[in-house]
Amino acid sequence: MPTPNQAALDFLLTRRSRPAKTLQAPAPSREELAPILTAAARTPDHGKLEPWRFIVIETGAMARLADLTEKHARAAGLPDEKIEKQRQQFDQGHLAVAVIEVRRETKALPAIEQTYSTGAVCLALLNAALASGWGANWLSGFPAHNRSFTEEAFGLAENESVAGYIHIATETRIPPERPRPDMESITTWLST
Incomplete structure (x- = not known):
């Protein structure tokens, strides 16, 4: 019989992202962020390719990224209300980690496995931040895609892309629970 880690299971059964717009300063220091990043890097990685890396966006870089978001969104022809929404994650951000997928050349594994590992x-980064007592949210949108x-923002190489931004700071309120999947409708049991 396995020995359960009930505290970890309870956390996973009740975890809930915190909306990025409700996060406030302070954000984790570099020392406080280190174990969160270390936990995230323990993710399954078929072939030991490490097809991801982190770019930590600190408060001082947020205004520049908000302005760059607006510049590129205008060039792409987004309407003003969408531009404002897209720049908000940086206008309101205190600390975020851009998770970068680094597509490695390999014939041993299908490329999609690197994308799965990056996701x-x-x-893992979101959950490690929440488990450490911080509020956290995974965002993407225009600045990721x-x-x-x-x-321009990150100097990404041709084989790199942004999988998402994990915003981490102090939570101001616990959001209400939201509807969860009906397990019976999404689970199939094969017995033979």
Whole structure:
């Protein structure tokens, strides 16, 4: 019979992201962030390729990224209300970690496995931040998917892309629970 880690299971059964717009200073220091990043890097990684890396966005870089978001969103023809919404994550941010997928050349594994591992890093980072007592939220949107923005903002190489931004700071309130999947409708049991 396995020995359960009930505290970890209870955390996973009740975890809830905190909306980024409700997070406030302080954000974790570099020392406080180190174990969170270390926990995220323990994600399953078939082939030991490490197909991801982190860019920590501190408060001082947020205004520059907000302005760059607006610049590239205007160039892409987004309407003003969408531009304002897209720049908010940086206008209101205190600390975020950009999780960068680094697509490695390999014939041993399908490329999609690197994407799966990168997504798992995002969730592990989010959960590690929450488990450490911080509020955290995983955002993407235009600043994650617009190539000209990500190249200018972060100098990404051709084989790199942003999987998401994990915003981490002090939570101001616990959000209400939201509807969760109906397990019966999404689970199939194969017995034979």
